[in-house]
Amino acid sequence: MGSKKKRKEEKRKLKKALAQKQLVKKEKEKDRGKNLLTILVILVFTFAAFSPSLNNGYVNWDDDKNFAENEHITTLTKDNFWKNTKLIFTTDVIGGYNPLTIWTFLLEHKIFGLDKPFYWHLNNILLHLVCTFFVFWIGLRLGLGYLGAVFLALLFGVHPMRVESVAWVTERKDVLYGSFYLAALFYYIKGKQDGFKKKYIAIIAICFILSLFSKIQAVILPISMILVDYYLSKEKIFKIKQILTKAPYLLASFAFGVYGILMLKDEGSTEQVYSGISRIFIGAYTLIVYYVKAIIPYELSPLYPYPSSLDWRFPVSSISFIITGGLLFYAYKKKKHVLFFGLGFFIANVILLLQIFGAGQGFLADRFTYISYIGLFFLMAFGIEHIIKKKASLKPIVLGLSGLVIFIYSYMTFQQNKIWKDSGTLWTHVLKYYDHSTLPWGNRANFYRDNGMTAQALHDYSQVIRLNPKASEPYNSRARLYFNFSQRDSLLKALFNYNKAIELKQDVEYIVNRGATYAKLGDLNKALENLNQAEQIDPTFSNIYLNKSVIYNNLNDPQNALVNINKYINLKQYNADMWYEKGRLHYILGQPQEGLKACNRAISIRQDKGVYYFERAKINYSLKNIAQAKADMQNSARLGYQGDANIRNTILNSN
Numbered sequence: 239m240g241s242k243k244k245r246k247e248e249k250r251k252l253k254k255a256l257a258q259k260q261l262v263k264k265e266k267e268k269d270r271g272k273n274l275l276t277i278l279v280i281l282v283f284t285f286a287a288f289s290p291s292l293n294n295g296y297v298n299w300d301d302d303k304n305f306a307e308n309e310h311i312t313t314l315t316k317d318n319f320w321k322n323t324k325l326i327f328t329t330d331v332i333g334g335y336n337p338l339t340i341w342t343f344l345l346e347h348k349i350f351g352l353d354k355p356f357y358w359h360l361n362n363i364l365l366h367l368v369c370t371f372f373v374f375w376i377g378l379r380l381g382l383g384y385l386g387a388v389f390l391a392l393l394f395g396v397h398p399m400r401v402e403s404v405a406w407v408t409e410r411k412d413v414l415y416g417s418f419y420l421a422a423l424f425y426y427i428k429g430k431q432d433g434f435k436k437k438y439i440a441i442i443a444i445c446f447i448l449s450l451f452s453k454i455q456a457v458i459l460p461i462s463m464i465l466v467d468y469y470l471s472k473e474k475i476f477k478i479k480q481i482l483t484k485a486p487y488l489l490a491s492f493a494f495g496v497y498g499i500l501m502l503k504d505e506g507s508t509e510q511v512y513s514g515i516s517r518i519f520i521g522a523y524t525l526i527v528y529y530v531k532a533i534i535p536y537e538l539s540p541l542y543p544y545p546s547s548l549d550w551r552f553p554v555s556s557i558s559f560i561i562t563g564g565l566l567f568y569a570y571k572k573k574k575h576v577l578f579f580g581l582g583f584f585i586a587n588v589i590l591l592l593q594i595f596g597a598g599q600g601f602l603a604d605r606f607t608y609i610s611y612i613g614l615f616f617l618m619a620f621g622i623e624h625i626i627k628k629k630a631s632l633k634p635i636v637l638g639l640s641g642l643v644i645f646i647y648s649y650m651t652f653q654q655n656k657i658w659k660d661s662g663t664l665w666t667h668v669l670k671y672y673d674h675s676t677l678p679w680g681n682r683a684n685f686y687r688d689n690g691m692t693a694q695a696l697h698d699y700s701q702v703i704r705l706n707p708k709a710s711e712p713y714n715s716r717a718r719l720y721f722n723f724s725q726r727d728s729l730l731k732a733l734f735n736y737n738k739a740i741e742l743k744q745d746v747e748y749i750v751n752r753g754a755t756y757a758k759l760g761d762l763n764k765a766l767e768n769l770n771q772a773e774q775i776d777p778t779f780s781n782i783y784l785n786k787s788v789i790y791n792n793l794n795d796p797q798n799a800l801v802n803i804n805k806y807i808n809l810k811q812y813n814a815d816m817w818y819e820k821g822r823l824h825y826i827l828g829q830p831q832e833g834l835k836a837c838n839r840a841i842s843i844r845q846d847k848g849v850y851y852f853e854r855a856k857i858n859y860s861l862k863n864i865a866q867a868k869a870d871m872q873n874s875a876r877l878g879y880q881g882d883a884n885i886r887n888t889i890l891n892s893n
Contacts, residue, residue: 276388277374281367284395287648288366290655291359291405298661298684299540300408303332305343306352313812314347315843327451335498338451339411358407365413366404370395372420373612379427380469380579380616383623389640390619394612396648398535402604405658406540411453412608418449419456419609426463430470446487454498455609457491460484461586469579475570512548519552520544520601521592526558527602528588532614535647538654541668542602543675576620583613661685676702680712687719695719713739714748721755729759746776754785762789780809787819796826814843818850825857833857848879852886859889868892 296306305311308331310322322344327337342361350357373394377387394400403412422445429438449456463484468475481488512520530536545552562585569578587610593601600606622640626633657667665682672678683698696719702712717735720728736752739745753768766789772782783806790799800823806816821836837854844850855870871889874881 273374273378273384273387276384277371277391280374280388280391280395281370283392283648284367284370285363287396287651288363288401288404288655290652291363291658292356294359294405294655294659295355296358296407296660297658297664298681298688299406299664300332301406304340304408305347308340308343309810309812310340311344311347312352313843314344315812317842318812319344319348334454335494336411336451336453338448339414339453342410342414355407359405362404362407362410362413365410365417366395366400368417369413369420372417372424376420376424376427376612377616377619379424379431380466382616382619385626385637386619386623389622389644390612390615392644393615393618393647396644396651397532397611397615398538398647398650398654399531399604399607399611401538401651401654401658402540403608405655406605409605412605415449415452415456416609418445418452419459421445422449422459423462423466427466427470430466443486446490450490450494454494455587455590457495457498458587458590458609460487460491462583463487465579465582465586468582469575472573472575475578512544516548516552517594519548519556521594522555522558523552524592524602525562525588526555528607528610529558529614531604532607532611535650537671538604538650539668539671540604540657540664541672541675541677543672543677544601577617580613580617580620583616584610585613586610587613662689674705676705676709676712679705680715683712683715687715692719692722708742710739710743710745710748713742714745714751717751717755721751721758724758726759729755733759744775746772746779747781749775750779750781750785757785757789757792762793765789778809780806783809784816796823799823800827812843814840814847814850817843818847818853821857822853825853825860830857830860834861846877848874848877849881851877852879852881855889856885859892864889864892 296302310325310329314322323341326340326344331340343358346358346361370391374387374391377390378384382390403409403416422442425438425441425445429435429442446456446459449459464475464480467473467480531538562581566578566581566585568574569581588606591600591603591606591610622636625636657663661681662685665678665685668675668678669682679698679701683695683702686692686695686698696716699712699716699719702709703716706712713735717732717739720732720735723729732755733752736748736755739748740752749768749772753765753772755765756762756768757765766786769782769786769789772779776782783802787799787802787806790796790802800820803816803820803823807813807820810816817836817840821833821840824830824833824836834854834857837850837857840847840850841854851870851874855867855874858864858867858870867889871886875886880886
């Protein structure tokens, strides 16, 4: 009897346990559905905040060097995609090794082309949304409640300090490395809590490597992992066991870090504007500015020029290191795990970017806070939750103020995206704050020049010269503007400015440009004298041979023109116009077979130039390839190039 009663009791308990388990499962599913809906709303809200960037174009601040004028991108054909991919992964760009980022530009160029910036900006926004997605789930995994995780994700998503990383196509590296970095960190936390399955380990390793190939700042991921270990286990930080388990990641970080620094030095990016203790003062000042801008993002600018001298604020800022170090020490000793983790995450991910060690030039750059601010945002989110838990009556006020902050940030972000519309709006914005700096004047002048706004360009170049009369490049740039006019007075002004530039710096480009000016003035001997001088200085400067070929053409000397075209092609083999010119010269010199090969090469690079087909039609006709000649002439007309009517009719009417 007792045994039967006992079995009955066990069944009842089992039934209750199963019901409880089912209830927990339903609650988890309910929470998961709620969280998924929430993150979807957050992502839509974030997308809206950045939507103005979809109307933006490119800017003349590294967009040109990274993709618009990067030969590994612009020379793309259907035959050299993998060859260019190899080149991208084995060379640096502007002294930085971010091959995966550059490769995404190659991919976009292949799919969309350079003339559709909408898609390039869209991809930046989508990658930022990926980062925001992982920040939300990381917040939940690290113990934030629902409201805390929402606030954390919104802060990360719409904070105005994000704009530079998202609206600037070149900064694809931030959102790309950030996506892989945060994915790796999320799966690391998930593995710590749920057990490290093989797939988690594989995902972490792959994401870490991809992050490293996207941007060198990913080297900090192992330190972030160690901080997670400390936060979740509540044990001592930097235990031997922790470090040993991170050994593969630390070794990879070390290798990429050393390689990246060597590249920076090769390009001169680590040039010390200041040195020694001055750089420590700069780092301390930068740290204070980053702390303040996390809460009050004031006077945001794409460029913050180095000061000409360090005033009292810089040495006084050293207190920021003392206070930060003191807070970390206090948090560690008193086991304030949230404070230590949040502040430690921020410092670990920003320390190499404070300009103390000269890792590139980016004084006060907004983009350097992209990942590091997660630490400070985590502290803010935790603080809000803590206040609400301690005093429930304050919940409406706290939530109302938090919502107001998010609204203000999102509005600022929406507006800040608009300054990246083009180079004109960008540098005009910078000049509002830094009209004493030559860089924004010079870059805006370049924008005006490229868009035919000559008077405005001349004004801005003159401003650069006023601010720094010993700089050679503004004279060269101003001369190029005058060179574009045919009037003798303008050409003489160009010559004066080129002479001034060369007086300040014996630069091969300036000498070539002066040679071209002499040619335009009709003094071909003086022009050749300058070009020969330039060739002695730097025989790898391709424009020397382009200009010499033009002069020899004017002198009716196709043989020497061809010699120089060949020299040009040896340096730049993907210039379709030069292959066309080579074909034309071979034809003139009675070498149609060589001319045909050259025209074939030109057309293999670019299929949209009717003049190439017209020239090849002439050559094919001379070789009795009548069918091919007719087809080429038809293609020429289809592309809008008519050429000599007699030649066209002769070929089209031939049998």
